Amino acid sequence: MTTTVRADGPAVRKDAPGAARGPRRRTGRIRRAGLPYLLLLPALLLELLVHLVPMVTGIVMSFKELTQFFIRDWGAAPWAGLDNYKVSVDFDAPVGEALLHSFLVTVGFTVLSVGLCWLVGTAAAVLMQDAFRGRGLLRALFLVPYALPVYAAVITWVFMFQHDNGLVNHVLHDQLGLTGKPSFWLIGDNSFVALLTVSVWKGWPFAFLIVMAGLQNIPRELYEAAALDGAGMWQQVRRITLPSLRPVNQVLVLVLFLWTFNDFNTPYVLFGRTAPAAADLVSVHIYQASFGNWNFGTGSAMSVLLLLFLLVVTGAYLALTSRGRRTAA
């Protein structure tokens, strides 16, 4: 990093005043062209520091045997070759099997959460497209879950999901009598439902916000023309709203997918260090592999695998959707 900077420094100074007219003009052009890049340099270096360096460190760690005996002095940790990866993807052995289970839980959770967030968000945005009294107030209210700090919001859910004194059991069991006995939400199989509920509650306002912004760009005339031609509400949504929202949705779904798949805060605050098997999301699973078992090498290998998976999915998604757009155009 530092070398790049030093190399640039003298190069600038060498072109000090006094050079011939022709070259000067040329260097002036170069300078003018170079200025934006130079101004980008700080951001670029910080980007390297903040993102790339930790990422590369993580990849290096994944090839080391970084257990409790070596965490104090990473340099001394022996190279493990592909061992950490082998352990992670050996699905017949316990560690790999647990990772695969966690991965599948996460995929199921992500598909459901993104789908529901998008559905609820879009439905709310479409329903609120026409002006009515109190629309501003409702919009603000809908955005509250998104604006709340994650920890405060999720810890409130923890209280609500408690077995003995929680609001959820009070309503479902005590008041409505829907369940035979109070359910456990934070342990056991129901924890998946609890996690999904909180995730959708927290995520749909973002979908709502983005779709609402996207709707502003659809000309009103289209709807008026469609209405004149006898199209009902449903047909308007299907033939005008959804196709017009396509580019917005494309980005929205991708962003929601990445956030949800990687979500650490929600499960961690909800369940603590050890999530129940039914809600064992991969991010917490990796955390547990690193900090619970003091094996940062395997944890890093799992992280790298996760990164690769997300890259592949994102790449495939972008390729597919952009091809779709080209065909449409």
Added chain:
Amino acid sequence: MRRFRAAAASAVTVSLLAAATACGGGSSTDGGGSDDSPKELTYWASNQGASVEVDKKVLQPELDKFEKETGIEVKLEVVPWSDLLNRILTATTSGQGPDVLNIGNTWSASLQATGALLPWDAENFDKIGGKDRFVDSALGSTGASGQDPAAVPLYSMAYALYYNKKMFAEAGVSEPPATWDELAAAGRKLSKGGKWGLGAEGSNPVENVHHAFVFAKQHGADFFTADGRPDFTDEGVVAAVEQYVGLMAEEKIIAPGNAEYAQNQSVSDFAKGRNAMLLWQSASANLKSQGMSEDDYGIAPVPVQSGAPGGGKNVNSMVAGINLAVFKNTDNLSGATEFVKFMTSDAEQKILNTAYSSIPPVKAAQEDPSFNTPANAVLKDTLAKSAAALPQVADESQFETAVGTAIKELFADAAAGKPVTARSVKAKLEKAQQQMPAK
């Protein structure tokens, strides 16, 4: 032109600064301690009182005293238990940690293996008055045997059975139970009308492990073989875990809701009279802060299978406690040692252990009459005669996580009404064992 050069210069400066700041960290990762910063210490205390605030009130006056004596300012941070081990691991990894810190004594061997803590060899012990000032049972939980201790005992604690006198009288239970059969029988009498016999912290892996360890001892089993390999599926271990979780699953004397407790809710429940019994370590100060008068509860030794508490199969507590450790790369080694000497001095031991209702691991302080209350008598007796140290192996911390989580899942099964059998216990413990580091 000039403007361009100024822009270039500032851009370069900013980038360099950024690079320099980034490289600033971690410089002290390697090497031993030094005395570069003799007037300052950072101290991480564990949360011993009812809250972090309570601890600050207890410790700050003592730290001020230390500053007056030595001129060394101690910066105190009380770290909650949920964060402490993570913080220590992060400090170990980055080399950026406190000078002195409290550790759970069961972590001693695990943290010793990282090499981050200053070993207490004879020379270092001499600086604080010698090793023989400390009680043997407490020294038994300071690191792997055959190695210099990784820390010095600070507070000693033991498990005891706390029982609600009024609830016992109402249910017609005259004596605190001495065996598990008696406890189950008493529990059945007490569990009615929304009240329950016993409390438990089912979702707290550490608490689960402490109990499982004692039950295992009582079944003549150990979680580790003599040469330090995990042996979680031993018949005795399986029976031990089954018996503990069975208090909820079979005997039904623990409220199912306790399966999700991990924030000491069972102590509050006990203080509020929802549970008649509680197995806890040195709970007096905590119960007092929750408004329960000392006259309302009694303290008895933790039950055994049969007979009276003692060694071997009649162990009825782990050696619980807190150790004080020095980070090896401290930049105030003399100050840190001085501080350990201060905290383990007879006078400070009396003050601190009184505040936390624990037992001083320092012999001279322990003999002080103020530690002869009935409550302390039970704890002292347990520590002296019938407490055993958790395995002092490098994998201890991983063991707490793996087995503790397995028991958490078993409690979840029990709470949901699923059967907890020897087979289901063995399956969970087998999974836990497979998660342990390969040897």
